[in-house]
Amino acid sequence: MNPYALILAADLPNPDAVARLIEKVAPAIDGIKIGMTTVLQAGLGFIKGVTEAVPGKPILLDLKVADIGHRKGSGWEGTNAKIVGSLKDAGITHVTVHGFPGPVSLSEAVAAAHEIGIRVLALPLMSHAGADLFFSQRLNRSDLAARAVEAGIDMSPAALEDVLLVRDGIIALGEAIGVDGYIGPATNPTALGGIRSMTNKAVWCPGFGRQDRLGRDLAAQLQDWVRIVGSESAAIVGSLIFESPDPLAQAVKIRETRDRVLASLLSS
Secondary structure, three states, X not given: OOOXXXXXXXXXXOHHHHHHHXXXXXXXXXXXXXXXXXXXXXXXXXXXXXXXXXXXXXXXXXXXXXXXXXXXXXXEOOHHXXXXXXXXXXXXXXXXXXXXXXXXXXXXXXXXXXXXXXXEEEEOOOOOOOOHXXXXXXXXXHHHHHHHHHOOOOOOHHXXXXXXXXXXXXXXXHHHHOOOEEEOOOOOHHHHHHHHHHOOOEEEEOXXXXXXXXXXXXXXXXXXXXXXXXXXXXXXXXXXXXXXXXXXXXXXXXXXXXXXXXXXXXXX
């Protein structure tokens, strides 16, 4: 994936509209995020058409997998393994997985995804208003360590040093289990900085545009994103593009704004 990537969140109400949007903006974006609604309506076969429209670019399936993990002998046979295993040969490169169901659930999802060559992005926090209510509750480190041991995960004391909140615990688990990156809210620079302080892995950031609650324009949002997260990142942009009368021109404008922000910050 390109550094400082621009990912289209194709969150439109029906698959035909999604397909038309992707065809229009494909030249201007670095990857695609496909939502669960599209797959439920059109099936996984829809993804193969997306791969043809954006050859070689990452395709994130935003399933937010959060179900049962169960190990039997040396293998996994819980619901997460079934969900993720069904994605084999679908053409996606990344899938989102929740960490809050605990070590066994996350471990199974990661193992199942890696077995079929799909990368996992875990969610330590979300971008909508009120997400802090649960993700930012305090977490007992001893409980986390004990549950990790029960799941066969080795978490050193050093890995737990920065764990204060649930979202920190999800990142610590993700690092120990081997997730490939995280979803971090562009709407919350403080939380985004906390995520980056705990990992060097990729952080993909939704929440640009109308979701921002800090009164920033797009350039200011992109500046905070570049400054905090760095090159191992992606900006996930949806409504700013697909609600525009000319989505391709808007995507090009966003990309140009990103490039100006990059040039300004990297030259200073």
